[in-house]
Amino acid sequence: MKSDTLVIAGGGPAGLTAAIYACRARISTVLIEKVSPGGQVLITDRVDNYPGFPEGIAGYELVDRMLAQAKRFGLEQRNGEIISVQPPARSGEPVKISLADGETIEAGGLIIATGASHNHLGVPGETELTGRGVSYCATCDGPFFNDAHVAVVGGGDTAVQEAIFLTKFAKKVTLIHRRDQLRAIKLLQEEAFANPKIEFVWDTVVESINGTDKVESLSLLNKKTGEKSTISVDGVFIFVGIHPNTHFLKGTVEMNQWGFIKTDEEMRTSAPSIWAAGDCREKPLLQIVTAVADGAVAAHSAELSMGHG
Numbered sequence: 001m002k003s004d005t006l007v008i009a010g011g012g013p014a015g016l017t018a019a020i021y022a023c024r025a026r027i028s029t030v031l032i033e034k035v036s037p038g039g040q041v042l043i044t045d046r047v048d049n050y051p052g053f054p055e056g057i058a059g060y061e062l063v064d065r066m067l068a069q070a071k072r073f074g075l076e077q078r079n080g081e082i083i084s085v086q087p088p089a090r091s092g093e094p095v096k097i098s099l100a101d102g103e104t105i106e107a108g109g110l111i112i113a114t115g116a117s118h119n120h121l122g123v124p125g126e127t128e129l130t131g132r133g134v135s136y137c138a139t140c141d142g143p144f145f146n147d148a149h150v151a152v153v154g155g156g157d158t159a160v161q162e163a164i165f166l167t168k169f170a171k172k173v174t175l176i177h178r179r180d181q182l183r184a185i186k187l188l189q190e191e192a193f194a195n196p197k198i199e200f201v202w203d204t205v206v207e208s209i210n211g212t213d214k215v216e217s218l219s220l221l222n223k224k225t226g227e228k229s230t231i232s233v234d235g236v237f238i239f240v241g242i243h244p245n246t247h248f249l250k251g252t253v254e255m256n257q258w259g260f261i262k263t264d265e266e267m268r269t270s271a272p273s274i275w276a277a278g279d280c281r282e283k284p285l286l287q288i289v290t291a292v293a294d295g296a297v298a299a300h301s302a303e304l305s306m307g308h309g
């Protein structure tokens with residue numbers, strides 16, 4: 001790999017947009033993705049808030065289009081997981097990027113766009129029953145729950161949006177939230193409250209997920225009254241926040257207490273020749289529209305710094 005190459009780590013909306021901008025600036029660009037391009041959007045049934053699609057658009061279709069656009073301008077894409085990064089010790093030296101397969105590559109610049117992953121509840125039964133009724137992706141697993149009773153845990157945008165989506169299949173969706181009101185935007189709340197298939201359980205946490213071969217019930221604790229109860233369910237979908245995929249950068253770039261990377265307005269990190277974009281960076285709104293904006297700014301910033309501007 002030439003040392004004036006720009007490497008983009010992660011192929012979600014931030015990485016794909018950075019790729020479009022970098023390739024159009026005629027920078028030799030390689031995108032390294034550990035699973036398959038698309039990121040979290042691949043598990044989003046429908047995107048209704050991305051401008052330009054008045055009817056909404058399927059998540060996979062939106063990111064397929066981004067990838068096709070980047071390829072049209074010459075993006076080189078490869079599979080691989082980045083496990084560590086060494087910034088240049090002196091100006092003019094390359095960034096060294098180590099991959100899980102043992103290869104180390106050198107690049108003139110690196111944009112980190114490794115996004116975020118879902119949090120676990122950390123309760124008994126969760127790990128054992130994952131894939132057997134415990135799910136973190138309604139788009140992937142919702143169709144397995146035709147006519148079933150499922151629970152959704154969480155109260156933010158994703159939890160409410162996915163609870164609404166699950167009513168397409170399930171006969172009943174019980175949304176369990178640890179507070180007495182939802183955090184989701186008003187429009188989603190209105191839609192959920194108006195949906196006769198959704199029932200709400202407030203001020204309540206899941207203490208364990210029970211079942212032998214598959215999920216059979218949840219043990220619940222009402223935090224206000226201290227009352228314990230059990231509900232029978234066929235599945236449980238967990239949407240209780242996310243954490244950034246930045247563990248491999250510990251000690252390399254400055255992060256906040258939760259591991260989100262700190263950047264300036266030009267997406268520069270604390271390390272030379274390394275930028276960050278999207279959900280992996282500290283910012284107030286983690287959405288597709290902000291991820292793509294970050295990706296564009298990071299690529300522009302890299303372009304100027306790498307002497308292409």
Ligand SMILES: Cc1cc2nc3c(=O)[nH]c(=O)nc-3n(C[C@H](O)[C@H](O)[C@H](O)COP(=O)(O)OP(=O)(O)OC[C@H]3O[C@@H](n4cnc5c(N)ncnc54)[C@H](O)[C@@H]3O)c2cc1C
Binds near residue numbers: 038043083115
């Ligand atoms: C169920 C759900 C519904 C959502 N609905 C909406 C919505 O309706 N509207 C909206 O705007 N947003 C929505 N979001 C949020 C939105 O998907 C994210 O904000 C957006 O995808 C962030 O983009 P990103 O490129 O920063 O990161 P991600 O989409 O997380 O992509 C990061 C990519 O990096 C890869 N990666 C991670 N670590 C490594 C590594 N070490 N080496 C190589 N590759 C790596 C990952 O495999 C992944 O492909 C939703 C999210 C979820 C989970």
